[in-house]
Amino acid sequence: xxxxxxxxxxPVESQSFKRWLVGRYYEKTGLAPSTQNLGDALRVFEVRxxxxxxxxxxxxxxxxxDGESWLDLADESWQAVRITRDGWEVINNPPVKFIRKQTxxxxxxxxxxxxxxxxxxxxxxxxxxxxxILGWMVASLWGRSRSYPxxxxxxxxxxxxxxxxxxxxxxxxxxxxxxxxxxxxxRDLMVMAQNGHVLNFDNVSKMEGWLSDAICRMATGSxxxxxxxxxxxxxxxxQGARPVLLNGIPALTERADLAERALSVRLKRIxxxxxxxxxxxxxxxxxxxxxxxxxxLDALSTAIRNIESVHLDRHPRMADFARLMVAAxxxxxxxxxEFLEAYESNRRGTAEAVFEGDPVAVALHEFLMVRQGGxxxxxxxxxxxxxxxxxxxxxxxxxxxxxxxxxxxxxxxxRAAPLLRQKRIQVLKKATGSKRLIYLDVI
Numbered sequence: 001x002x003x004x005x006x007x008x009x010x011p012v013e014s015q016s017f018k019r020w021l022v023g024r025y026y027e028k029t030g031l032a033p034s035t036q037n038l039g040d041a042l043r044v045f046e047v048r049x050x051x052x053x054x055x056x057x058x059x060x061x062x063x064x065x066d067g068e069s070w071l072d073l074a075d076e077s078w079q080a081v082r083i084t085r086d087g088w089e090v091i092n093n094p095p096v097k098f099i100r101k102q103t104x105x106x107x108x109x110x111x112x113x114x115x116x117x118x119x120x121x122x123x124x125x126x127x128x129x130x131x132x133i134l135g136w137m138v139a140s141l142w143g144r145s146r147s148y149p150x151x152x153x154x155x156x157x158x159x160x161x162x163x164x165x166x167x168x169x170x171x172x173x174x175x176x177x178x179x180x181x182x183x184x185x186x187r188d189l190m191v192m193a194q195n196g197h198v199l200n201f202d203n204v205s206k207m208e209g210w211l212s213d214a215i216c217r218m219a220t221g222s223x224x225x226x227x228x229x230x231x232x233x234x235x236x237x238x239q240g241a242r243p244v245l246l247n248g249i250p251a252l253t254e255r256a257d258l259a260e261r262a263l264s265v266r267l268k269r270i271x272x273x274x275x276x277x278x279x280x281x282x283x284x285x286x287x288x289x290x291x292x293x294x295x296x297l298d299a300l301s302t303a304i305r306n307i308e309s310v311h312l313d314r315h316p317r318m319a320d321f322a323r324l325m326v327a328a329x330x331x332x333x334x335x336x337x338e339f340l341e342a343y344e345s346n347r348r349g350t351a352e353a354v355f356e357g358d359p360v361a362v363a364l365h366e367f368l369m370v371r372q373g374g375x376x377x378x379x380x381x382x383x384x385x386x387x388x389x390x391x392x393x394x395x396x397x398x399x400x401x402x403x404x405x406x407x408x409x410x411x412x413x414x415r416a417a418p419l420l421r422q423k424r425i426q427v428l429k430k431a432t433g434s435k436r437l438i439y440l441d442v443i
Contacts, residue, residue, distance in 0.1 A: 061197035155267035302331025
């Protein structure tokens with residue numbers, strides 16, 4: 001719909017479209033439409049849109065069309081940034097059909113000619129972790145992304161985790177509600193994903209199994225479906241992926257699948273000498289933000305120029321992210337291989353932490369490498385559990401992390417298998433006659 005010289009895109013059932021329609025009716029008649037007339041008009045518009053309207057792919061905050069990446073600035077003029085292999089520019093009335101949500105806030109007009117290193121002093125992390133944070137920002141703005149790494153910010157009290165999460169949200173997908181508590185169920189998570197591009201969860205103290213699985217699906221692109229109303233069978237769904245920020249989680253060691261998709265960054269504690277008043281910090285950031293957004297857009301333009309020529313020797317779990325950052329690295333001023341080195345180091349550190357946090361994986365490793373001396377072992381789950389119960393401590397055996405029953409142990413072995421593979425131990429399960437056997441071998 002045309003508003004003050006620019007086009008806006010709103011769902012027919014949205015309050016924004018209803019307000020626009022009431023305004024046009026008043027301009028024509030000098031009267032307000034009745035509730036009945038308004039409802040009838042909306043139903044007619046919906047039918048006409050479905051049966052006669054042109055079909056376009058909608059985007060929220062970022063999009064990809066005809067080999068170009070787009071970023072919605074979400075300002076009052078509905079401007080967007082077009083990013084191509086030759087650079088970027090701000091466009092009025094962009095051809096991409098962006099949709100808006102009521103909580104979305106505008107990004108600043110980006111400025112050209114600045115380097116991303118200007119914001120390094122605001123990120124209180126080691127150099128390798130700083131690269132990972134910047135990589136997450138680039139991926140979050142990449143209109144071609146179909147999956148995103150989860151950024152998990154850790155650190156002791158006073159390391160500025162919440163502040164850093166707010167800063168990152170403000171330059172990737174600013175929102176009236178910059179951080180949220182964890183959702184109660186998958187439906188709440190789906191609603192959050194439909195109302196924002198970036199999901200920022202603050203002060204996460206623990207991660208339930210269902211939520212870890214849901215965030216994994218959200219990061220790598222999947223679908224959620226629910227009943228629209230309790231009184232009917234209409235479907236209510238979300239299909240896609242979202243960048244996710246987790247702040248405050250002590251460790252991802254209990255959630256191996258999530259850890260494999262995550263960038264685990266530990267922020268450094270800010271001492272009293274290095275700490276500055278929050279008001280001054282945000283003033284400095286607001287001045288820097290247009291320049292840093294421009295620098296990130298430069299990196300995206302570089303990625304478009306290089307990505308088709310990038311071929312990785314190995315493909316990690318988040319291979320698309322790794323490929324994107326290799327393509328964008330020179331636009332951020334990084335040397336060839338510099339980002340992949342930081343990424344691989346982070347993945348190795350996370351994998352080791354996950355392994356050490358899994359008592360079944362640790363016990364299986366000790367059993368095969370120490371008790372068996374590296375010799376292969378074959379047996380049932382019942383036999384293997386009995387062997388492990390003899391080598392683990394009483395404290396571990398009675399903890400909630402240790403499987404008490406054989407079926408739970410079988411599931412725990414499946415979860416431990418990828419961790420052990422990184423330790424050059426292969427775990428296989430085979431059915432032979434009436435028995436299901438577990439094979440342990442050194443690769």
